[in-house]
Amino acid sequence: MEEHALLFWISMGLMSAMVGGAMRKILATHVSTGPTMAAWLGVTMLVERLSSLGLPAVLALAALGAVCLLVPYWSPPVAPLPTEGRAVFITGCDSGFGKSAAQKLDALGFEVFASVLDLSGEGAQELQRVCSSRLTLIQMDITQAQDIQQALARTKAKLGLRGLWGLVNNAGVCVNFGDAELSLMSNYKGCMEVNFFGTLSVTQTFLPLLRRAKGRIVTVSSPSGEQPFPCLAAYGASKAALNLFINTLRHELEPWGVKVSTILPASFKTGQSSNSEYWELQYKHLLQNLPPALLEEYGEEYMLETKQLFQQHAKMANEDLSPVIDTILDALVSPRPKVRYYAGPGVGLMYFIHSYFPMSLSDRFLQRLFVKKKVLPRALQKHGSNSSDSHNNNNIDKGSPNRTQTSTSYWRTWHIYACNKVKQGTVG
Structure with a gap:
């Protein structure tokens, strides 16, 4: 009896998390919530009944997953709007x-x-x-x-x-x-x-x-x-x-x-x-x-x-x-x-x-x-930086232009470069 109760509460807890997450997504997408909430309540009752019959929580969740997969196919397809005569501006x-x-x-x-x-x-x-x-x-x-x-x-x-x-x-x-x-x-x-x-x-x-x-x-x-x-x-x-x-x-x-x-x-x-x-x-x-x-x-x-x-x-x-x-x-x-x-x-x-x-x-x-970094920042490395690295970095800095002036004017320079190289394509 105790094992059945444990399975029931596990299934209900998992289901509640899924339903809560799904409802949050539904509200964020502006889908009509009335029929959707009714459907989710129906699924909740179904899972509860399956659990009360002694079925494992995994089976109950599998039934819930199957319903979630099938729901999108219940909606009849809607014809797209006509394109003729409609104007679109694209940047x-x-x-x-x-x-x-x-x-x-x-x-x-x-x-x-x-x-x-x-x-x-x-x-x-x-x-x-x-x-x-x-x-x-x-x-x-x-x-x-x-x-x-x-x-x-x-x-x-x-x-x-x-x-x-x-x-x-x-x-x-x-x-x-x-x-x-x-x-x-x-x-x-x-x-x-x-x-x-x-x-x-x-x-x-x-x-x-x-x-x-x-x-x-x-x-x-x-x-x-x-x-x-x-x-x-x-x-x-x-x-x-x-x-x-x-x-x-x-x-x-x-x-x-x-x-x-x-x-x-x-x-x-x-x-x-x-x-x-x-x-x-x-x-x-x-x-x-x-x-x-x-x-x-x-x-x-x-x-x-x-x-x-x-x-x-x-x-x-x-x-x-x-x-x-x-x-x-x-x-x-x-x-x-x-x-x-x-x-x-x-x-x-x-x-x-x-x-x-x-x-x-x-x-x-x-x-x-995205980026699988392997190199730690020099200050975090166990052995720290060596003198040759520091010398090389100093050489780089000595050859650099005035920092304040370059940083301030960089956007203008980059923007001219962008126009020449056609940089206004989207980077996703």
């Missing part, structure tokens, strides 16, 4: 997600406005060559207010009295790598300038057109904005600010009929992620601008390993962008678009571990998933 179309999305949406009949940094660049030229006459290329740097206003004027001129059905916020950059303490202030500002303030400015500017059409806002963000990926503090902080802004906007635009979705991609080869010249430039600039004492504490070998790990991770990134492009399309044409889309292999598992596992296990999973 960051020089390469990556933006370029692929522009081609896909144009092929499906959307009227696409594709913003690029360089109208004469390879990406813009390819879009002009392969897409229909419906596509409009617009030169726009999302950090420049004048560019955004000119883009709005061109869009309104073509739309006339029509509203804008979709805004795809895709443009973004990752301008640094390394520990939070090693990241220069110019890198934090650079990420915020593009990923947050730039996207904020574009969204605010085009909102009147979106409200007129009761359209959609689709934003390509990153899991690093919600989870503490090692060595991505600057990029993650900018995406965290973006995520909060977009979620707040989602609540505020609900009365206007504008639906807002966020896409959280896995690792894909986009933008400068596979550009070895870019990573070398970042690495050299970091060495030149770190305070000598801090460089001595961490050691150049520690930072070199970080750079190499980033490059290895970029090489293993997925080249098939279709998971992200498919979610962008679904967010634009589904009658009931999701609030959040997990695009790419492994993202769902990562969020499951982040949501339901202890934080210690979740942190360890992220550390192993």
Whole structure:
């Protein structure tokens, strides 16, 4: 009797945790909660009855899992919305997600406005060559207010009295790598300038057109904005600010009929992620601008390993962008678009571990998933630093330019480099 009671309470405890987690997800996705809660209560009663009949807790949980797997298939399929006559504005179309999305949406009949940094660049030229006459290329740097206003004027001129059905916020950059303490202030500002303030400015500017059409806002963000990926503090902080802004906007635009979705991609080869010249430039600039004492504490070998790990991770990134492009399309044409889309292999598992596992296990999973560091900072190594390493680091510092001046002006220099190299493709 006591064994049966123990099995019952184990099954009920596990089930309560699962139901509680599921309800939290349901409330976060704005799904109609009435029928769903009724279904979960029914499952709860079923598991309770199975337990009372003496069946093992494992069997009861297996029944619950089977129901969870089958529930999505009970909903009848809903036809997507028509694409003809609907206009979509996409940022960051020089390469990556933006370029692929522009081609896909144009092929499906959307009227696409594709913003690029360089109208004469390879990406813009390819879009002009392969897409229909419906596509409009617009030169726009999302950090420049004048560019955004000119883009709005061109869009309104073509739309006339029509509203804008979709805004795809895709443009973004990752301008640094390394520990939070090693990241220069110019890198934090650079990420915020593009990923947050730039996207904020574009969204605010085009909102009147979106409200007129009761359209959609689709934003390509990153899991690093919600989870503490090692060595991505600057990029993650900018995406965290973006995520909060977009979620707040989602609540505020609900009365206007504008639906807002966020896409959280896995690792894909986009933008400068596979550009070895870019990573070398970042690495050299970091060495030149770190305070000598801090460089001595961490050691150049520690930072070199970080750079190499980033490059290895970029090489293993997925080249098939279709998971992200498919979610962008679904967010634009589904009658009931999701609030959040997990695009790419492994993202769902990562969020499951982040949501339901202890934080210690979740942190360890992220550390192993992203950068598997083997080299300790020099100050933490048992034998400490040797004189030759210190001498080499001093030589590096002596050849560096004025630190304050370089750090302050770096964002401007990097931004010119970005325009020349077409850096406004999203880094997922």
